Amino acid sequence: MIQKQAIRDYKLRERRALNAVVRNSLSSIIAENALLFIKNFGLTSVAGYYPINGEVDILYMLKQLYTEGYEISLPVIDSDDRLKFRFWDAVNLTEGKYGIMEPSKNFQITVPDIILTPLVAFDRCCNRIGYGKGYYDRFFFNSNSYKKIGIAYSFQEVASINIEEYDAKMDCIITENSIVIR
Numbered sequence: 001m002i003q004k005q006a007i008r009d010y011k012l013r014e015r016r017a018l019n020a021v022v023r024n025s026l027s028s029i030i031a032e033n034a035l036l037f038i039k040n041f042g043l044t045s046v047a048g049y050y051p052i053n054g055e056v057d058i059l060y061m062l063k064q065l066y067t068e069g070y071e072i073s074l075p076v077i078d079s080d081d082r083l084k085f086r087f088w089d090a091v092n093l094t095e096g097k098y099g100i101m102e103p104s105k106n107f108q109i110t111v112p113d114i115i116l117t118p119l120v121a122f123d124r125c126c127n128r129i130g131y132g133k134g135y136y137d138r139f140f141f142n143s144n145s146y147k148k149i150g151i152a153y154s155f156q157e158v159a160s161i162n163i164e165e166y167d168a169k170m171d172c173i174i175t176e177n178s179i180v181i182r
């Protein structure tokens with residue numbers, strides 16, 4: 001547990017240090033890799049996330065998928081303090097918990113086919129560390145009916161993560177120079 005928190009602290013600091021130019025250029029490569037991968041699945045309902053704290057910026061790609069007819073959704077923290085996904089029209093957003101932008105309550109809750117999952121650190125076995133509040137882990141624990149795709153910069157990789165019973169493995173992790181498949 002201590003080790004997990006140490007990795008989280010270190011990797012958050014590393015990501016925060018990323019300058020905007022590098023972040024944008026890495027993000028566009030990662031998003032391009034993700035786009036090709038998503039199109040291969042033949043699934044049409046894709047959950048993304050609204051990037052915070054230097055996370056890989058996938059917003060442009062989500063908007064592109066939307067114009068191509070994909071159903072897009074974004075995470076929301078509902079009044080029960082649980083992670084859910086709401087449809088997004090690729091334009092309108094309102095501020096939610098932690099100050100993160102999310103679709104308003106006018107948009108329906110959905111269960112996506114593909115969940116593009118932000119992460120703080122990952123390993124080659126497709127284990128993931130997030131912010132440590134357990135939102136994604138609790139969501140994934142309830143169902144396994146979707147593809148879980150981790151989205152990360154390659155510098156977020158660590159040698160190995162000590163997993164706990166609740167930790168969900170990603171089906172694959174996409175970075176700017178690799179696609180790690182479980």
Ligand SMILES: Nc1nc2c(c(=O)[nH]1)N(C=O)[C@@H](CNc1ccc(C(=O)N[C@@H](CCC(=O)O)C(=O)O)cc1)CN2
Binds near residue numbers: 098
């Ligand atoms: N873009 C994005 N949206 C998301 C998540 C995510 O990981 N990324 N979430 C996944 O769970 C949920 C929000 N969860 C969060 C959990 C903790 C913190 C948090 O503790 N933030 C610290 C700052 C972290 C840092 O030091 O960089 C803070 O507010 O002090 C933020 C969001 C839903 N939406």
Ligand SMILES: Nc1ncnc2c1ncn2[C@@H]1O[C@H](COP(=O)(O)OP(=O)(O)OP(=O)(O)O)[C@@H](O)[C@H]1O
Binds near residue numbers: 128130131132136166
């Ligand atoms: N299915 C679950 N049911 C109840 N509690 C859970 C579940 N999954 C995770 N938790 C709790 O959430 C907390 C955070 O979990 P963990 O450290 O694995 O987060 P994480 O790997 O950083 O991922 P996340 O992005 O989901 O926060 C832990 O206290 C854990 O016990």
